[in-house]
Amino acid sequence: MELNFENITKSxxxxxxxxxxxxxxxxxxxxxxxxxxxGKTTMIRIMADVLRPEKGSVTYNGNDIYAAGDEYRxxxxxxxxxxxxxxxxxxxDYLEYSAALKGMEKKRAKERIGELxxxxxxxxxxxxxxxxxxxxxxRRLGIAQALLDDxxxxxLDEPTSGLDPYERIKFRNIISAYAKDRLVLLxxxxxxxxxxxxxxxxxxxxxxxxxxxxxxxxxxxxxxxxWLVNMPAEQLVDYQNRAVISNVRAKDGCMVVRVIEDAKxxxxxxxxxxxxxxxxxxxxxxxxxxNGR
Numbered sequence: 001m002e003l004n005f006e007n008i009t010k011s012x013x014x015x016x017x018x019x020x021x022x023x024x025x026x027x028x029x030x031x032x033x034x035x036x037x038x039g040k041t042t043m044i045r046i047m048a049d050v051l052r053p054e055k056g057s058v059t060y061n062g063n064d065i066y067a068a069g070d071e072y073r074x075x076x077x078x079x080x081x082x083x084x085x086x087x088x089x090x091x092x093d094y095l096e097y098s099a100a101l102k103g104m105e106k107k108r109a110k111e112r113i114g115e116l117x118x119x120x121x122x123x124x125x126x127x128x129x130x131x132x133x134x135x136x137x138x139r140r141l142g143i144a145q146a147l148l149d150d151x152x153x154x155x156l157d158e159p160t161s162g163l164d165p166y167e168r169i170k171f172r173n174i175i176s177a178y179a180k181d182r183l184v185l186l187x188x189x190x191x192x193x194x195x196x197x198x199x200x201x202x203x204x205x206x207x208x209x210x211x212x213x214x215x216x217x218x219x220x221x222x223x224x225x226x227w228l229v230n231m232p233a234e235q236l237v238d239y240q241n242r243a244v245i246s247n248v249r250a251k252d253g254c255m256v257v258r259v260i261e262d263a264k265x266x267x268x269x270x271x272x273x274x275x276x277x278x279x280x281x282x283x284x285x286x287x288x289x290x291n292g293r
Contacts, residue, residue, distance in 0.1 A: 006030040008056035019207040031194025034204035040187045048078040077151030083142040085130035090128040102149045116144040135162035154184045180293035192279045229269045
């Protein structure tokens with residue numbers, strides 16, 4: 001399986017949102033990380049054939065997806081960032097309606113709805129109105145919808161928004177089990193959502209894919225750049241205006257500050273083991289006035 005973006009550009013009014021995106025994806029889980037406004041949602045809406053680019057092409061196994069039309073879309077499971085529900089729909093109504101739109105046979109749809117309801121923890125809630133669901137329950141219902149017809153390409157935009165930590169772990173387990181022999185693109189700004197399950201992680205900013213690496217490669221990139229510095233609380237306010245800080249905790253009347261810096265900071269700093277979140281902050285939030293960046 002191969003999905004290929006070639007020089008994709010897209011603008012809204014006078015603002016160019018995507019600036020020549022070129023990449024190739026195969027089977028496995030791909031993470032798409034970036035701050036709000038990076039262009040992530042626009043990129044995945046193009047991938048889902050919900051939006052057309054101004055320039056460039058998208059091909060699936062060598063075939064143009066726009067020429068393929070319904071044949072391509074039949075391979076797609078898509079969870080948008082915002083999911084809307086009819087006021088009178090129950091969870092079961094929503095999934096049955098989605099299954100009908102996907103052309104699923106009724107018996108198979110019923111079986112699949114039961115399977116997925118158990119997987120996402122909604123078996124006891126399918127007969128409740130969708131509008132009575134909590135935000136996390138609506139998100140889980142949307143995930144079930146995206147998985148209904150066992151798509152070859154699964155596109156998830158901020159899928160864990162509104163989920164508690166336990167639900168996020170459960171979601172990651174579902175995706176890990178599902179991803180074998182399939183392509184999964186998970187777009188998020190929550191680093192932990194992709195840290196454990198993505199084979200490749202794309203970092204996106206200002207409409208450009210800036211980096212494509214494995215989690216291990218990002219972590220190696222940060223070796224010697226993450227430090228722990230002890231300081232009094234009153235010093236922290238000024239310090240955070242001139243340094244990238246990924247974490248702060250109190251210990252023995254002092255603040256232990258996790259600092260991302262190319263050179264060893266003053267104040268008896270010691271090196272810390274880097275994480276993917278450190279790399280994310282370094283690449284997107286590193287102070288531009290420092291080190292010529």
